Amino acid sequence: MNTSNYIIRNAFPSEFEEIGRLLIRVYSQLEGFPKENEQPNYYKMLANIGNFTNHSETELLAAVDENNTILGTVVFFNDMQYYGSGGSATQEKNAAGFRLLGVDPNARGKGIGKLLTQECIKKATENNQNQLIIHSTLAMKTAWKMYENLGFKRSEDLDFMQGELPVFGFRLKIIS
Template identity: 55%
Template sequence: MSSEIKISPALEKDHPMIGKLMVKVYSNLSGFPSPEEQPDYYNMLANIGEFTRKESVELLVAKQGDQLLGAVVYIGDMKDYSSGGTATLEKNAAGFRLLAVDPKARGLGVGKKLTIACIDQAKSEGRKQVVIHTTESMQVAWGMYEKMGFIRSEDLDFEQSGLPVFGFRLKL
């Protein structure tokens, strides 16, 4: 097996496996709502491939050989962001959501590689900023985003079923 981690668009046949990874990752976050508390959210994760029905949305995967290490939903036009708050009103911006890294692959830079792929895609599309959201349960990701230059943007904050969700921007 190749040791190189490669980022690429997901194949449709991989969508169910990616959905399972998303559910596994998010359901194991300390302090994050459980599948029983937010069944609609976890149904969305399980059916992550549905996001790709929107024109500006792409599901990216990180693989090492054939092994799925992580995935993220890239949104090239914020009108397709499909989240709460005001992010869908942002102009000339891209975003990404639902970044997940297999627990077995943590520490390998998978999350950073997926984030860089989204930033590079936004730059190639001529976007002026990248918008993201995270929660207090995602402190590792939160720290990574700040180290990469993302700045807290309280105007993007919202609550999802009582869960505070925090907005960030990266100017390009």
């Protein structure tokens, strides 16, 4: 797997709409994940993904190829108060988090999700955070192994229900 052809960078405001469409496509195709008519506010949030960058210390990252094609994306939060999830995660101190990781279905299996995750780990470490928090669902269970291989551990204290959907917390302790 040659991941050297991909660049992880901050998304440009001109790309926010395209990234929103990408995330809607990715999440709506997940087996067992709520559809737009079941959780319309969630999909509205995806469509307006760029709004997260209105908060300081929140970055919308994009994985692009040599043609600047967006292959994947993630939102990194250096301050958990802007994380915007249910449960207790937004109360965590000395913590960063990431949410809404998505990889274009045509680009899966190329290590892009891992590159985006590693960039979030790097940012949390550089910002002297003690931990990195993420959430996932059973529909995204294929990513769990990747997270665990990178050192994330299940943290049941971070679990919550989003409507009918159980959401599972993971935590990576950062040793600086």
